[in-house]
Amino acid sequence: MKVIYFDNNATTQVAPEVFEAMRPYFCEFYGNPSSMHSFGGEVAGKIRQGREQVAHFLGCHPDEIIFTGCGTESNNTAIKGILAAAPGRRKIITSRVEHPAVLQVCRELENQGYTLVEIGVDKTGMLDMDRLEDEIDTETAIVSIMHANNETGILFAIDKIAELAASKGAIFHTDAVQGVGKIKLDLSASPIRLLSLSGHKLHAPKGIGVLYVKKGTRLSPFMAGGHQEAGRRAGTENVAGIIGLGRACELAGEYMDDENTRVKKLRDKLENQIINRCSDCRVNGEAQNRLPNTSNISFEYIEGEAILLMLDREGICASSGSACTSGSLEPSHVLRAMGVPFTAAHGSIRFSLSRYNTEEEIDYAVEKIPPIIEKLRRLSPFTAE
């Protein structure tokens, strides 16, 4: 059966061009870029090129790019590295809807005695900016707010928040894992000090991430060891991953218009058709101010895992904010923070598209989804016969 992949916020297909760029660096040019011989030295040249490609795409200087193992590592490095370098400030500000790669890091630091403030969102998913402005003070070491929410696609005003933080001498970090490659981001004139991105969310392979660190930002290294990445991240470079990410960034630049026109249109079609054909469902999150590829829809009175398994049988891959295990009281911390009622939160499904999706796939999904929803509704004790 053909796989229809609508789960690109989880991970993406490696672009064939990216794979081709990486291919020679496994069996042929496998040298260590730190070596003295020219065999390794040539590889170092390719890493330099990858760094330039990433920097060019983000609008920053190549020296401001640190390659890491993943988005989670970038987030850990940013938050812990800033705190370690600013011992006089003990307050961390983040949002209630962050990815666990930020939220859990912050909560762990709270247990170590730091003061943590989690800013809430309203029912459209927008951040409480008044509260945020109120909380940022001269005690604040770091403000970490995501660029785009992974579950709803909601975008946050990161440039504005970065300015607020800077006005009190606090460092602003953004987890931009979901936004990079989907909407334009230019760091050249931005007050953002640190930014995390992850390769596998923009058609590069898993296992490569980036932390952008603006020049002049004091940051303690997270990984100790060798002198790689100018002493800021020890460990032999993921050579093929870096080369692949460089190429992926180049492609992301080329496809940026496509993401924001064709992909957005496909997403809107999918969303509108589902809403029109199924009763009792709602789109979670502010409609305009969000990623062009993401749609989070709640189907009331039915449960997410059951929907996913039914979709899976039709070859459609999506995801659900609710992981129904015994220990999950909260269906999705993001939807609950938005005040989505339990009737809708348990049955939320996230569809996230990419440039590889086609109109035919949307048409197929739109045919398959309504009968699945109806079937599960017939089973539910909360819907009338």
Added chain:
Amino acid sequence: MWEYTEKVKDHFFNPRNIGEIEAPDGIGEVGSLACGDALRLTFKLDEDGRIKDARFKTFGCASAIATSSVLTEMIKGMSVEEAEKVTNKDIADYLGGLPEQKMHCSVMGREALEAAIENYRTGGRKKHKLEGRVVCNCFGVTEKEIVRVIRQNNLSSVEDVTNYCKAGGGCGGCRGEIEKIIGQVQNNKIKEAAVSRPAKPHRLTNIQKMQLIQRTINEQIRPALRAHGGNIELIDIEGDKVIVAFREMCAHCKVAEFTLKEVVESRLREFVSDKLYVEEDKQSQERHEHRD
């Protein structure tokens, strides 16, 4: 991705006996939208008192639907006395097993059946009601229910109990209590304790005391407050005086004074020292009032 048996998949994709019987002899309801799963079971008896028809309606994940479907199949043809003896383990076994984290679905099936049988006998209690002392407040699970899943499934860890009846899966505040219950039921043949209650130390240095207070707040107090949207911060320790500040929901809460004594102080006394007393940091309180 869960690993479900073919039988679970079959009953999920092709559920049997969906719906509700009109004028049933017994009706049982369990769960709610908030809990993430709910089941309504109805049955009708024939002249000999055997279950002639049984139907279900379920809100929940694939295994919740499959266990409901298979339950209706199992009890058809049984007398009420026979149906009464069906355990959650019987239901899970009939499906060829369930993932550990999904065992609570089989317990939900048994609870609904029980409620339906009682409804048939007494005409009352169609809803599964809480009997006795509630241990887990997040999911409303009683001591009696916990003892029962431990006995019927020979459970030996807190994690198991959470998987089978959800107790302990919310704020985690009752995990110590569940461990005690397991100890009593299993006569101390506990495999390995998931949560171990540290024995209260006899003598502590200042540094040790401070660390233990911080740890107790992190592990025993904050999770319970977080479950209600609140938070707590340790401001200072002066001798036996522990100064804390409430955050988030707790900062605006009318019963914060009660929480301070009943939750914070009593836990600190239990885990660290009987001499401790707790005060709220006035400065940070003023700051919060100022903001409102």
